[in-house]
Structure formats: structure tokens, C-alpha cells
Amino acid sequence: MGLINGIQRFFDERFDTALAKKLINEQVHKRLPPRTGWLHIYGSLSLLLFINQSLTGIMLLLYYRPTPEAAHKSIQYITAEVQFGWLYRQIHAWGASLMILAVVIHMTRTFFMGSYKKPRELTWVTGVILFILTVGFGFTGYLLPWNQIAFWATTVGTESANKVPVIGDWLQYFLRGGDAVTGETLSRFFVVHVIILPWLLVGVVALHLFLMRLNNLSTLEAVGEEKPLTPEYGIPFFPVHVAKEGCVAVLMIAVLVTLSIVVPWEIGEPADALSTPEHIKPEWYFLPSYQLLKYFEGPYGAVIGIFACSIPFGLLMLWPFLDRGKERHPKKRPIAVSIGLVGLFSALGLGFLGHISETNQTFFGKEYHIDLLGWPHLIEGDAAAPDDLGRAEH
Numbered sequence: 001m002g003l004i005n006g007i008q009r010f011f012d013e014r015f016d017t018a019l020a021k022k023l024i025n026e027q028v029h030k031r032l033p034p035r036t037g038w039l040h041i042y043g044s045l046s047l048l049l050f051i052n053q054s055l056t057g058i059m060l061l062l063y064y065r066p067t068p069e070a071a072h073k074s075i076q077y078i079t080a081e082v083q084f085g086w087l088y089r090q091i092h093a094w095g096a097s098l099m100i101l102a103v104v105i106h107m108t109r110t111f112f113m114g115s116y117k118k119p120r121e122l123t124w125v126t127g128v129i130l131f132i133l134t135v136g137f138g139f140t141g142y143l144l145p146w147n148q149i150a151f152w153a154t155t156v157g158t159e160s161a162n163k164v165p166v167i168g169d170w171l172q173y174f175l176r177g178g179d180a181v182t183g184e185t186l187s188r189f190f191v192v193h194v195i196i197l198p199w200l201l202v203g204v205v206a207l208h209l210f211l212m213r214l215n216n217l218s219t220l221e222a223v224g225e226e227k228p229l230t231p232e233y234g235i236p237f238f239p240v241h242v243a244k245e246g247c248v249a250v251l252m253i254a255v256l257v258t259l260s261i262v263v264p265w266e267i268g269e270p271a272d273a274l275s276t277p278e279h280i281k282p283e284w285y286f287l288p289s290y291q292l293l294k295y296f297e298g299p300y301g302a303v304i305g306i307f308a309c310s311i312p313f314g315l316l317m318l319w320p321f322l323d324r325g326k327e328r329h330p331k332k333r334p335i336a337v338s339i340g341l342v343g344l345f346s347a348l349g350l351g352f353l354g355h356i357s358e359t360n361q362t363f364f365g366k367e368y369h370i371d372l373l374g375w376p377h378l379i380e381g382d383a384a385a386p387d388d389l390g391r392a393e394h
């Protein structure tokens with residue numbers, strides 16, 4: 001006790017600790033709207049998963065080597081030799097997917113509950129930046145194990161950059177650090193993944209949380225009609241909401257460990273620039289854009305495809321300034337809710353088509369070949385499987 005009192009006196013004599021205590025107290029005991037519940041935990045879940053990615057990422061960094069010769073071997077070493085290395089590698093790989101999922105659910109919740117409306121437009125805009133940064137983590141991290149699928153998925157992914165009008169060639173060169181995916185690309189992706197993106201994300205998350213605290217959480221009441229939060233009206237952030245967040249955090253850690261043990265991620269074969277695997281597909285979160293791009297062929301088609309993939313991001317960014325209606329309740333915003341549902345189901349549909357394309361699937365007892373574009377072709381008897389464009393060989 002004497003030591004703690006001594007430390008406290010040390011700070012009291014040098015800083016205005018009363019002010020700091022007052023500010024912390026205010027934040028901890030802040031009132032939230034009465035209906036703040038389980039739907040409001042996805043933001044803190046995203047934050048928890050980011051912290052998890054940072055901690056497991058630091059553990060991986062102790063042994064990972066970002067060169068084409070050593071990268072794959074170092075991941076094998078982490079998995080086979082380092083104590084608990086397999087566990088934190090698995091948790092990092094699963095955490096990446098779950099973080100993107102948590103961010104998407106959080107974004108969907110704030111969209112359908114109209115939380116982006118005045119005065120929270122900038123909270124939403126910083127959120128869209130966080131979404132892009134999170135996906136950027138997935139894109140750059142995927143290459144780091146330097147395995148076949150990652151190498152070729154990155155080759156295909158960076159190829160789409162060259163379809164961007166005017167700056168396409170330069171952009172592809174910039175991303176790859178050369179004409180092809182090589183050790184230069186690995187270095188670039190490594191630096192972006194472990195230095196640039198984490199610090200950008202920390203800065204933007206801090207701004208996002210500051211804005212969220214400044215305006216407090218939204219209710220379903222229309223813009224300008226939200227009741228002021230008095231101690232009798234709202235619920236305390238601590239302990240009521242923090243208890244819910246704690247339950248979800250414990251559950252998420254259990255899910256991460258279970259997935260890591262039951263469905264482990266493969267390390268795959270080392271990258272080989274001379275042998276292209278048969279079907280290259282990106283991670284699930286890129287499947288909608290990957291599938292959409294396939295419908296646009298030829299030099300002009302490809303440019304239109306790139307625009308088609310960028311429009312949803314532009315729309316998301318500008319959305320609070322396009323939807324100026326005052327209502328927040330989903331039942332009173334049929335147009336915004338319909339647009340949101342069309343966007344959500346299109347992404348899910350495209351993602352599903354991307355997932356099953358170029359495979360054989362059985363529907364109602366009959367086998368179909370799903371071509372590159374997602375069209376099913378019945379495989380009859382011993383007929384040869386059709387090629388990627390659905391043409392059966394005769």
C-alpha cells in the first residue's frame with residue numbers, strides 16, 4: 001500500500017491527476033442509450049480482434065523471415081518447432097477472417113440502424129477507411145507465407161490493377177515492385193502489413209472512437225429528436241455494456257482456439273513462379289469483386305469492371321451525404337434499406353458464384369459443372385466435363 005501511495009503522490013505532485021481522473025471517470029461511467037445491447041458489440045469485437053492480430057503478429061515476427069528463400073521455411077519452423085507457434089499462427093490466420101467478418105457485421109448494423117446520419121457522418125467515413133485498411137491487411141498478409149496459392153492469387157490480384165485507366169501500368173509496377181511478383185513484392189507487402197497498415201489503423205481507430213464517444217451512440221429516433229441521456233434515462237457503459245463486451249470477448253477467444261484446433265489452415269506448397277496451379281481463387285472477402293470482374297472482358301470491359309468494383313466503395317464513403325432523410329428506423333427508410341439489401345445480397349450472391357465457379361456440384365441428385373461465370377452445365381452420363389466456358393468436348 002505504501003508503494004502504491006508513494007507512486008500516486010509522485011504523479012500528484014507533478015501532474016494535474018485530478019483532471020485525468022475526472023476525464024477517465026466520465027468516460028467509464030458514461031450513459032449509453034437505453035436500448036444499447038448485443039447488436040452494439042461488433043465495434044468492440046473488431047477492436048478485440050485487431051488487438052489479437054497485433055499480439056499474435058508480434059509473436060510471428062520473432063521468427064518470420066520476409067525473403068522468397070526463407071519465408072515459407074520460417075512458417076514451417078514456427079508451426080513445427082516453436083513452442084505454441086502453431087497455435088498463434090492459426091489464431092492469427094483465423095483472426096484475420098473473423099476481424100473482416102466482425103467489421104462487415106458492424107458496418108451492416110450501423111447502416112440499417114441509420115447510425116451514420118447527422119451528427120455521425122464522420123464516424124461512418126472513418127469507419128469506411130477502417131474497412132478498407134482491414135481488407136488491405138488481408139491482401140498483404142496473404143502473400144507472406146509465400147506459398148503457391150498466395151503467390152498466384154497475388155499475381156492475379158495485382159494484374160487487375162493494370163486495368164485501371166491511365167495509371168494502370170504504373171500502379172501494377174508500384175504494387176509489385178517490378179514487372180512480376182518477386183522478392184521485391186514480398187518486401188513491399190511485408191512493410192505495408194507490419195508497419196504502415198497497423199499504424200494507420202491505430203490512428204484511424206483512435207479518431208473513430210473519439211468521434212463515437214463525442215456524439216455518443218445513436219438511437220432509432222429521427223435526426224434532431226434524440227433524447228438527452230440523463231442518469232435516469234440511459235444505461236451505464238460500465239458495468240452494464242462492458243459486461244456484454246467481456247462475454248463476447250471470452251466467447252471469441254474460445255471460437256478462435258477451437259477453429260485453430262479443429263480446422264487448421266494449411267501452409268501449402270512453396271511458391272513456384274514456373275508452375276501455375278489449376279484454379280486460383282482469392283480469399284472469401286475478395287470473391288465478390290473477383291467474380292464481378294469476370295463478367296467484363298476485353299480492354300474496355302476490364303476498365304468498366306474496375307469501375308463497377310470501385311463504385312460500391314465510393315458509394316459507401318459518400319452515403320451519409322447522399323441519404324439526407326431524417327428518419328433512422330429501418331421501417332421508415334424503405335429506399336435506403338432496399339439499396340442496402342440489394343448491395344448485401346449481390347455481394348453474397350457474387351461471392352457464392354465465385355466460390356463454386358470452376359467446380360462440379362450436385363443439385364437435386366444431378367451433377368453440374370459450374371463454369372467460370374457461374375453458369376451450371378448438366379454433366380450427362382459419361383460425357384466429358386465441359387471446359388471453363390461451359391463447352392462440352394465432343
Ligand code: HEM
Nearest residue numbers: 040042043044046047107110115124127128130131217218
Ligand atoms: C477496425 C474497425 C472498427 C472498429 C474497431 C470500430 C469500433 C467501433 C466501436 C467500439 C463503436 C461503438 C458502438 C458499436 O460497437 O457498435 C463504433 C461505432 C460506430 N462505428 Fe465503428 N469500428 C470499426 C469499423 C467501422 C466501419 C467499417 C463502419 C462503417 C463503415 C463503422 C461505423 C460506425 C458508426 C457509424 C458508429 C456509431 C454507431 C452508433 O452511433 O450507434 N465502424 N465503432
